[in-house]
Each structure stands twice: as C-alpha cells, then as structure tokens.
Amino acid sequence: MHKWIHKHRSPACFVPVQLSEWESITLQNYEGEASPYYRIVVVVSGRGILQGEEKEHLISRRDMVRCPPGQRLSIVGSTRAPLHVIQLEYHALGEQNKLPQAVREQAWITPCSIETMRVVLELRQAWLHPRAGEPYRIQQLFTELLIAVEKERAMDEQNALPWLEDALAFMEAHYHQEVTREQLASRANVSPEHFSRMFRKHTGRTYTAHLTLLRVRHAQRRLLTQSMDLHALAQEVGYKESTYLSRKFKELVKLSPTRYQHKPKRIAALNVNHTASLLALGVVPELGVYTTWLREQLSGSCHAGRRLEDSLAQSEAYYRSIAAAEPDVIIHYEAAEGNRQLLPVAPVLEIPVVTMGWREQFEYLGAIVNRLERARHWLEQFTHQVEACNQQLDHRLGCRGTAMVWEICDHAAYGIGSCYGRGAQILYEELGFHVPQKAMEQSMLTEGYMEVPIEQITDYSADYLFVTSLPTEREALRRVEQLFLSEQWQSMEAVRQDHVYILDHGELFYGYDPLSSAAQLKRFMEVLCPNHNII
Structure with missing residues (x-):
C-alpha cells in the first residue's frame, strides 16, 4: 500500500468563463457590470472613451485593458467610428502573490500587437463556433493569449525604463520649475496616459x-x-x-x-565612515554600519545603535531595515546606488566621495547635528598630534620620500589615493609622504585609486610600501607569496631599504573618518618609529 508523502498545489491556474462582444457602440454609454472575474478587454475597431477609477481614457483599435475582479467599466463610443469590443472573463485559481504580473496588475490602455490581436480573434471564433473533435481549442488559445499578454507586459516594462530614467533625472534637475506631466510625456514620445501608468508602476507614486x-x-x-x-x-x-x-x-x-x-534628528548612516564620524561627535545614529573594529572602539564610551547589514545593500531587507528605523535624515555618499529609492523614507544627504575630504565631511556632519564646535575641537587636537608625529619623523626619517598604499584583494591589488582612506590620507596629507610619479599618471588622481593585477605591484616603485590588507583566498595568497619571492620584488627600493610594512588590518584601514584616521596615524607611527611613545 502506498501513501502520498507530499501534495503540491499548482501555483496558478486560469479558466476562461465567458466571452462577450459589443459592436456598434456609439454615443450611448455602455455601463458594464462589476464582474467577479478577471477581465481582458480588447478594442477590435473604432474609437471611444473608457471610464474607470473615476478617470477617462481615449481608446481605439488594438487597445487592451486588463481588469481585476470587481472593477466597473463604462464605455462611450463615437458616431464616426463605432466601437467593436471583445471582453474575456476568466477565473484565476491560486495564491494572489503567485499570479503572474499580467494578471495581478490592472493596466489601462496598453496597445496589443498584431499577433495578440490574431489570437483574440481566433479565440472569439473558437468560442462562437466550436469545432468537433477539438475540445481543448478554447483553452489552448486562451493560454496563448495569456502568454502573449505577459510577454507584451514585460516588453512594455523593459522599453519604459530608458525614458523613465530620463524623466526621473529631468524631474530631479528641474523640480523647482513648472514642469508638467504632458511635457515629460512629450519628451518621452508617449501619451500622457501611458506616461502616468508606467510612472506609477515603477515609482509607486503619481507624477504630482x-x-x-x-x-x-x-x-x-x-x-x-x-x-x-x-x-x-x-x-x-x-x-x-x-x-x-x-x-x-x-x-x-x-x-x-x-x-x-x-527637533533632534533620528539619523540613518548608510556607511561605516559616516557612522564613525557621528560616534566621534557623541551622536549614536538610529541605524548605522559597524565593522567589528568599530564596535570594539565603543566599549566603555558609548553604545552602538542598530546595525545595518551593508552586505544586504539594495535588497528588500536592506530597504525595510532603513524604513523601520523611521529616520528624519539619511546620510550616504553622493550618487550611491539606491539613494533615489530611499526618497520616500527621508531626505538623503549625499556627501561627495572624492571632492570632500574626511575633515570637511566631519565638520559638515557636525553642523547637521549641531555639534560643529565639538568637531572643530576634535580636529584641533588631532592636528596637534600630527604635528608631534611629524617632529619625530623629521628626527628619524628626515625627508619622507614616496610611498604606496596597497590593498591586496583576492582578484586584484588596489593602489589607494588620499581620498579613499586605507590610511593614504594620513601618509599623503598629514605626514608628508608623496605619491610616486607613475601612480600619479594613472587613475589615482582622477579616480582616487587604481586597480592592477597582483603581479604588477612591482611596476610602481616607491621609497615606502604599506600593505593594509592581504587576500583571503588560497590562490590569491599563493600569488602574493610568489610576488614576494620574485626578483622584481626584491629589486624594489622599499624592499632593499627594508621599508615594507605588511600591516594587514583591513577593517582598521578601511575607514575614512576621524576614529579610523586617529587609529591609522597611531599604527603608522608604531612601525615608522617603533621606539617612540606616539600618542
């Protein structure tokens, strides 16, 4: 005797229920009943007005409307071009959230292709004149119709993305001017009705x-x-x-x-640098990004706020976490992916990545949280520490020379400029080291960093080499070991002078903020002046 172990329901099943047809609809209204079924309404010929949701829409040949159950439609025809309309009602079995989008979503006035119109007319013919020996013909054509509608919906959505992005960017640049929906629709070369429908579908909001x-x-x-x-x-x-x-x-x-x-602001800081900057000001963000190193620095000083898992960035869980924090302001880097999606939650203060240094960012955040004087006092104390460090380096090293900061990852090595942290801002801006000429000729000045294969590190000679982190994958570590044993590595000036420092503390050197900068300064001085009490 056999027992059923598992039963699996079909995620969705669609059953055609009724086909209706209206011809020669002229100026008189056709007041459709609210159907308990899903509906597809197709205009075969003519012109007129379709009314639903208290809005009127012009309709003409090969226009299609998809309606959920309970939606009432009203149609007004034209005397010059009487309407011929086919309506198909069907039952959708299955969980609502598992139904295809073409079924779940109501769509007003979407054009259908010639192929889709052919399927509609064949379905009408099969419904009105069933063929003997073809009992599944209606179901077959109905399935073809649903597949065609779903494909057209997906294509329509894909084609809308470029002009929608353009419209959103235009609104962001000209929101302070009188810009109408009709102007943007004309700019996109679509009808105002289609513009409104696609705009709301993609943003969840009306244009206004x-x-x-x-x-x-x-x-x-x-x-x-x-x-x-x-x-x-x-x-x-x-x-x-x-x-x-x-x-x-x-x-x-x-x-x-x-x-x-x-009012005191509830702040969501979406990166570790701005989280650390706020903590240095004595402000605990409602939501922040914390590394293990940063949490260790807080013991005994202040508690950490709720942690945002930046590994989930751009996911639904990521946005839900931010919205759940109910921030009054969101702080993130300029042009960071996802900033636009956060607009409904709170204003996003976008801070420039390359053009604003960590000191300027710190003062900017201090002004926002009404702690500008505290930020300036912290920076003044840090400047005194830097001056003391430079006096010791003058005595020990004299002229600083050139230095390269390398972050070696699993697939590549990154030479870091002063605007991307990793301690480079300390070496180049505070302690007087210089970027080698060859690195300056690459993208370090324009992009803030450069990416090279691990083996090409030796192409960038310098008086001092600092490796802030090493890879974790075995193959990448093998490549690093081979690099260190190579003749090219051994001939580098920094290697010959024993000026190579493998620091390998990725979290400490990742930061580009006050707390990280102070810790990086201390670590550099520990290796450059090992017998001196620095800070």
Whole structure:
C-alpha cells in the first residue's frame, strides 16, 4: 500500500468563463457590470472613451485593458467610428502573490500587437463556433493569449525604463520649475496616459506626488544645513507661497518646517565612515554600519545603535531595515546606488566621495547635528598630534620620500589615493609622504585609486610600501607569496631599504573618518618609529 508523502498545489491556474462582444457602440454609454472575474478587454475597431477609477481614457483599435475582479467599466463610443469590443472573463485559481504580473496588475490602455490581436480573434471564433473533435481549442488559445499578454507586459516594462530614467533625472534637475506631466510625456514620445501608468508602476507614486516629494525633500535638506526664510525656501523649491510649502511639508513629514528644523534628528548612516564620524561627535545614529573594529572602539564610551547589514545593500531587507528605523535624515555618499529609492523614507544627504575630504565631511556632519564646535575641537587636537608625529619623523626619517598604499584583494591589488582612506590620507596629507610619479599618471588622481593585477605591484616603485590588507583566498595568497619571492620584488627600493610594512588590518584601514584616521596615524607611527611613545 502506498501513501502520498507530499501534495503540491499548482501555483496558478486560469479558466476562461465567458466571452462577450459589443459592436456598434456609439454615443450611448455602455455601463458594464462589476464582474467577479478577471477581465481582458480588447478594442477590435473604432474609437471611444473608457471610464474607470473615476478617470477617462481615449481608446481605439488594438487597445487592451486588463481588469481585476470587481472593477466597473463604462464605455462611450463615437458616431464616426463605432466601437467593436471583445471582453474575456476568466477565473484565476491560486495564491494572489503567485499570479503572474499580467494578471495581478490592472493596466489601462496598453496597445496589443498584431499577433495578440490574431489570437483574440481566433479565440472569439473558437468560442462562437466550436469545432468537433477539438475540445481543448478554447483553452489552448486562451493560454496563448495569456502568454502573449505577459510577454507584451514585460516588453512594455523593459522599453519604459530608458525614458523613465530620463524623466526621473529631468524631474530631479528641474523640480523647482513648472514642469508638467504632458511635457515629460512629450519628451518621452508617449501619451500622457501611458506616461502616468508606467510612472506609477515603477515609482509607486503619481507624477504630482513625486514632484511634491522632490520639493519637500529638498526643503528638508536645506533646513538641515542652514536657516532660511520660508518664503525664500518656497520659491527655491518651486512654490509661490510659503503657506503652500508649509502645508505640503506637514502632509509629508507630519511636522511643520520650523519644528522639523529644531527637533533632534533620528539619523540613518548608510556607511561605516559616516557612522564613525557621528560616534566621534557623541551622536549614536538610529541605524548605522559597524565593522567589528568599530564596535570594539565603543566599549566603555558609548553604545552602538542598530546595525545595518551593508552586505544586504539594495535588497528588500536592506530597504525595510532603513524604513523601520523611521529616520528624519539619511546620510550616504553622493550618487550611491539606491539613494533615489530611499526618497520616500527621508531626505538623503549625499556627501561627495572624492571632492570632500574626511575633515570637511566631519565638520559638515557636525553642523547637521549641531555639534560643529565639538568637531572643530576634535580636529584641533588631532592636528596637534600630527604635528608631534611629524617632529619625530623629521628626527628619524628626515625627508619622507614616496610611498604606496596597497590593498591586496583576492582578484586584484588596489593602489589607494588620499581620498579613499586605507590610511593614504594620513601618509599623503598629514605626514608628508608623496605619491610616486607613475601612480600619479594613472587613475589615482582622477579616480582616487587604481586597480592592477597582483603581479604588477612591482611596476610602481616607491621609497615606502604599506600593505593594509592581504587576500583571503588560497590562490590569491599563493600569488602574493610568489610576488614576494620574485626578483622584481626584491629589486624594489622599499624592499632593499627594508621599508615594507605588511600591516594587514583591513577593517582598521578601511575607514575614512576621524576614529579610523586617529587609529591609522597611531599604527603608522608604531612601525615608522617603533621606539617612540606616539600618542
């Protein structure tokens, strides 16, 4: 005797229920009933108006509408071009979240291809005139229709991405001007109705709601960094009156602009550098990114806030974690992937990566959290430490010479410039070392770093070499060992002078912030002046 061990339900099953057809719909209304089934409505010929969700849409030949159960449709035809419409109702069995998008999503006025129209007409013919010996013909054609609709939906979505990205970028650059939906639709060469549908599908907001969001978020960012007259701020973001800005601001933020400006801010810092900068100011972000090294520095001083797993970046869990923190402001690097998606959560303060040094970033954050004087005092103390270190280096080394900072990873080696941390900002900006000429001719000045195969490290000779981290994979470690044994390595100036320092502390040297910079300074002095009490 056999027993069933597992039973698996089909994720979705679709059953055609009824086909309806209306011809010669003219000026009189066709008031459709609210159907309990899913529906596909196709315009075979003619022109008219389709009304649903309290909106009117022009329809014409080869237009298609997909409707969920319970949706009422009203159609008004034209006397010059009477409408001929086919409606197919079907039942969808299965869990709602497992149904295909073409079934779940309501779509107003999407054009269907000639091939899809052919399937619709063949299905109509099979329904009205069944063939003997072909009992599954209707089901076969119905399945073909659903497949065609799903393909067209996916293609429509794919084709929309370029012009949608252009529209979003245009809005971000011109939100303070009078930019209408019709203007952007014309720019994208699509109808205003299609523009609205695709815009809402991809952003989750209407065009007007997104424009309001952009304007209010800009107002929030301005209030975070400086005091402004509300009337001037309203005009800056595209509103004529301060009262209108205040109303929209309060609708979105749930606070007036004045109260928002003065309240203590819940901050989400989306990278370890800004998390550490806030901690150096005595501010614990509501949500932050913490390395093991950074958490170790907090023992006895202050507690860590909620930890954001940056390994999950751009995932649904990542965005849910940020939204759950309910931040008043989000801090991240400029042009970081995902910043636009965070717009509905809170304003994103985007800090430049290359053009703003860690000291400037620290003061900028200090101003935002009303601790600018504390930031300046910290930097003043750090400058005194640097001066003391330079006096010791002058005595021990004299002229500094050139130095290269290498981060050796599993697949490549990275030469680091002063704007990308890894201690390079300490060596080049604080302790007087110089970048070798050949490295300067590469991308270190423009990009902030350069990437080379591990074996090509020897192409960049310097008086001092600092390796801040080593790879973890066995094959990469083997390549590093072979490099260290090679004749090219042995002939390098830094190797011959015993000026190679394998520091191998990736987390400590990763940081580009006050806490990391202070620790990196101390570590450099430990290897450059081992017999001196540095800090």
